[in-house]
Amino acid sequence: MMAGFIKPDSGNPYVGLSPNSHIVISGNKMGKSNESILYNSARVFKDTSTYKIKTREVGRHWLRLHFCPVENPHYNLKFAVFSVKANGFLLLHGFSLSKSGKKSCLFKEFIFEGGGSSSEKLVLTFVPSDGSLAFINVIEVLSVSEWQFPSEAVSVPLGPAIDIPTHVAFETAYRINMGGPLLTPKNDSQWRTWEPDQSFLVNAAAARNVSVNPSLVKYFYGVSEEIAPNWVYATAQEMADANIQYQRFNISWAFEVEPMFTYLIRLHFCDIVSTSLDTLFFNVYINNQSALESFDISSKTMELSTAYFVDFVTNVSVVSNRILVQVGPSNPRYSSTNAILNGLEIMKMSNPSDSLVRNPRPDSKTPTPKKWVLLAVTSSVGFVVLVLISAALYLYLRHPKKPRQQSSVWLPLDIHVGNSDSKVSGGSFASTSHSLSPGHVIAFSEIREATKNFDKRLILGVGGFGKVYKGVLKNGVVVAVKRGNPRSQQGFTEFRTEIEILSKLRHRHLVSLIGYCEEQDEMILVYEFMAGGPLRKHLYGSSLPSLTWKQRLQICIGAAKGLHYLHASAAESIIHRDVKTTNILLDENLTTKVGDFGFSKLGPTLDQTHVSTAVKGSFGYLDPEYFRRQQLTQKSDVYSFGVVLMEVLCARPAINPSLPREQVNIVEWAMNWKKRGQLEKIIDPHLVGSVNLESLLKFGETAEKCLAEFGTDRPTMADVLWNLENALQLQEASIQNVSVENTANHIPDIPEWAPQIETAEGDGADSIIYQESDTITASGQFSQSMDPRGRYSARGSL
Structure with a gap:
């Protein structure tokens, strides 16, 4: 810095x-x-x-x-x-x-x-x-650290995410510490000043200050004191009559701003009022428009007292000169209600003329306009004309980016799903409205019948998008029904992305989409049923029989084939962006299929090296280089797959805070043993005595290469696939040629580590970016640090 x-x-x-x-x-x-x-x-x-x-x-x-x-x-x-x-x-x-x-x-x-x-x-x-x-x-x-400012933000009113170009200037309008005192530069590593919020409260009687010791604040993966100091997250305003049923008021703050500009609004959250997870749900409004609905901080951070922030972009028209921010209960019928806000920043964004000043006089040099869709400032030619221009440009801003041209080599499928009225494009995938047949939309009544009115006994699992049920359609086909949670922030974009990808892809090792439903504000996806469930259940946390080493290799090979198809064999390269053991599914024969494409993104074109995009993924699997630079490549999937390989080998979660400090992060821990040449010491105890040493070494070498610090040093999925098949050949050869000479190639030792498993419902790494900042120790080249800069090196030994 x-x-x-x-x-x-x-x-x-x-x-x-x-x-x-x-x-x-x-x-x-x-x-x-x-x-x-x-x-x-x-x-x-x-x-x-x-x-x-x-x-x-x-x-x-x-x-x-x-x-x-x-x-x-x-x-x-x-x-x-x-x-x-x-x-x-x-x-x-x-x-x-x-x-x-x-x-x-x-x-x-x-x-x-x-x-x-x-x-x-x-x-x-x-x-x-x-x-x-x-x-x-x-x-x-x-x-400013490159991850400190967003590459995209949520549009208000709600619509497609707005890309934030690098060539845009910001002017800080407000930086507010809700419920707390004035914070001077001495309290902030970035030398910022945070004002108290009392003078901006519309009705001070509606709010109540709450606070905790700043030392109790934990930083979520991707959030650090460079985003905001712990003093900001340690205080908040909550509803004055919190936890009283049928509350219908909001806490409101009003800020005067200059009209005819676009503003970036960053809201800081930290649940310091709840005593357990999943109990605080509230709505957020910006200028009387919904920004977040039934927002649950703990669903993002997986812990209480953990810092989190969300970025929004909104326009202030010529007829307005203020920004109104409100938080309030999500549903007054809940037995208890509350809403909080810890901090807020408002920043004015430069207009297309590279100006932070409205209507400068003619003697000012007028810079060349830039080609990005922010609200233009025009000369004053009458109030009516200004209003019309403002409205037109506002609609232009909200219009989704022109999607990438769909390649003509996409093959039509016998199963199509879709709707001609796509709500969200987001620029990630071409619109599917021209190719999806409404005949394969499944009626909500049929889905309700198939799942016996969403019987809880039919729940297969719970993820960030919502619950997954087992169902049987009228034609007797057994299906998996993923029903979007109305409280989920992953929402419509993820829903649409899955439809757009899976309706155009078919591969033996990719989950097939049967249909979908959008009736009555529902977001439901219907997939082929995978009787074996997620790979994770076969590794730990369940009573299922342990997988053999050969089965594990075959499963990894199947997943690698699916990812290789996405990266290299589809008409346009697709990056999965959320590779993990809960998104690798098995059928009754343990055939592998990769699923959950809600975070997927089109890969770089031939003249590109990467795709610049906001960071999304799952804690423990996230490529640190992608996180640092916000530059997505196929090698980001390779890194995540390397974590999966280690999880398969050791039969333990990618991140397990309940383990001793040096074992919390599987990448750091396993790579330390790999560098010692003793990877066999940490394998799943069920595999002891059955793994060929050469096969293990090839597998460990492959995982190590996948986990290289820089993407350019990682193999392609084709290389990974070849090496895994080689590891399988070595294992099969050892089984076929059992003799006195080769028994030394097997592993008789009992591992020094035994996994500590905590059984929990659902996905333990639920498509979030999450940090246990005080439980991770980096060590050497392969450390996947919890530091927001991605990786760091530090001396230490196990």
Whole structure:
């Protein structure tokens, strides 16, 4: 991380300033505090002047500008009028402290992309208005981690996710600590200031402050103190009459903003009020539009007192100048109701003219518009025209991105599902409306009959999308029915993605889709029934017979064939993005099929190396390079499959917090034993004495390559498949040639580790990104750290 304060009179070598265009003035000493010292002098510009600040890192940077008029007999800086530009963005125009009301000093914070090489600098320009001056007291520059800002956000009103281009600037409008005190830069690793929320509450009587010790706050995988300090998550506003039945009011906050701009709104959540999981459900509204429905924080974090955040994008029209944020009970009929919010950030986004200023005067340089769909700012040609333009551009923003052209080599299937009125595209897959036959939509009444009105005794499992039931259709076909949970945030996008993929793919090792239902706001998917259930149940946590080593190899080979087909054999490469043992299903003959394509994404085209997208996946299986860079490739699936291989070998979860610290993460733990050349010490005890050593070594070598730190060092799924088949051949050869000579190739030793299994209903790694930040130890090259930067190295031994 690169950070720095630039004092105007410091002569900093990283600053280049136009000569003869400025002077430095000092005022009376105001005190001994750091702020007083910083504000005791200013650089004054008589003409257009430019700072050229070298940055050490490529990417986004915080830029913080401090303005405080130094008392001087020759210059009245309070009435100085000027503009500020940075790297082609217009940050301020006609700015003057005289317009700030009672505030004597002002602080402005911006975020935008900066250079990283010696030839690229952060170029900051001050332009005095005619007959006036410009000035600055302090400049702060701080690099921003690439995962700290989203590549996409939820659209409000609800619609397709909005991509956030890298070439967009932000101006911080508000940063609020709900239910807590003022947090100064001393309380924040990013030197941010968090205001208390009392002055923004619409009805203070509706809210009640709650707090816990900040040390109790845990950070979810993908969230760290760089997102927000634990002080923010340790306080919240909850409903004043929490847990009283039939509550119908919301807690509301109102924020004045500049109209005709798009705003990024980040909401921070941490359930510090519940005593158990899955008990706090509430709704979130932005500008009276639904943003989250029946939101359950614990379903995302899997723990209480764990930090989480959600990003939204909304537009403020010409007729409005505020953003209203509300939280309230999801259903007043529940026996107890509550809603909370811990923190909030609102950031104005630059318009297509690269400006953070509405309607700058003609003397301002107008940058070239960029080709991304954010609300354009037009010249004032009358109120009615502005309203019409605003409405048109608003609809344009909400229109889904043009989907990738569907390849003509997709083969029609004898089973089609779909609906001509697709609600969500999201840019991930081509629209299916022209190819799906409504004749294979299954009526809700038939599904209800097939599942005996969704009898709880027919539940096969529970996942992030909802419950899965066993059913029998009218034609006698046994099916698996996945019914979307109305409280699930995975929702319609995942539902549609599964239809779009599985209706066009057929492979022996991919789960087949029979049909779907959208009646009565239902989201139901009907698949072929896999009698063997998920692979995980055959490895641990159930009373099923233990799989032999040969069976495990055959199952892994089947899964590898399915993934290889997705990556290389389908008309367009598809990345599964959620490979794990609960998404590898078995039939009654233990034939393997890969399922659950809700997170899947089209792979890169021939002229691309990756797909830039927000991070999605399951904790314990997530490729750390994808998480760090938000760049998705087929090698991300390879990494996840490497975790599956280790799970198959050791018969234990990918992450098990109940184990000793050094055993919590299967990747770290197994790779330590692999580097010692003692992988046989940690295999499933049921396999002892039955695994050929050469087969084990080939299997371990394959898993190790899959888990390489960088995607370029990992094999393709074709290579993985070849190596697994080789491991199977070695195992079969040893069985066919049992003799005194080869008995030494078997493993007689009892493992030093025995798995500790906790049986639980459903999927233990339920399509989330989750962190046990205080239970993981990284070790060496293969550590899959819980650090938000992806991986790190540290000394240590088991």
